[in-house]
Amino acid sequence: MLLIPCPICGARPEAEFTYAGEAHIARPVDPAALDDHAWGEFLYARTNPKGDHAERWRHTHGCGRFFNALRNTHTDRFTASYLAGATRPHGTPTTESLDAPAMRSETEQWGQA
Numbered sequence: 001m002l003l004i005p006c007p008i009c010g011a012r013p014e015a016e017f018t019y020a021g022e023a024h025i026a027r028p029v030d031p032a033a034l035d036d037h038a039w040g041e042f043l044y045a046r047t048n049p050k051g052d053h054a055e056r057w058r059h060t061h062g063c064g065r066f067f068n069a070l071r072n073t074h075t076d077r078f079t080a081s082y083l084a085g086a087t088r089p090h091g092t093p094t095t096e097s098l099d100a101p102a103m104r105s106e107t108e109q110w111g112q113a
């Protein structure tokens with residue numbers, strides 16, 4: 001069982017939480033202006049990094065707050081948690097940088113094997 005660090009309550013068992021998808025997904029300013037492809041990309045295209053992944057969680061059976069957490073998808077360990085609306089902790093790769101593999105070597109993106 002995972003222990004998830006709520007920024008308000010501290011580490012609690014995962015049964016108290018609800019996963020709410022990838023964090024830091026910006027909603028389109030004018031959704032009606034998007035074509036079907038762009039709308040589909042907004043709804044369904046998500047990163048799937050091996051390493052730190054910014055996730056939105058809700059402490060459903062606790063304080064009820066939404067928050068973001070960085071979980072390493074390789075080790076399944078949480079490395080940070082912060083309130084929704086706060087800036088992602090310094091020194092962690094952003095979703096945008098993971099979307100640009102041409103800017104990063106495979107070793108930089110995925111780490112040493």
Ligand SMILES: [Zn+2]
Pocket residue numbers: 006007008009010059062063064065
């Ligand atoms: Zn909480």
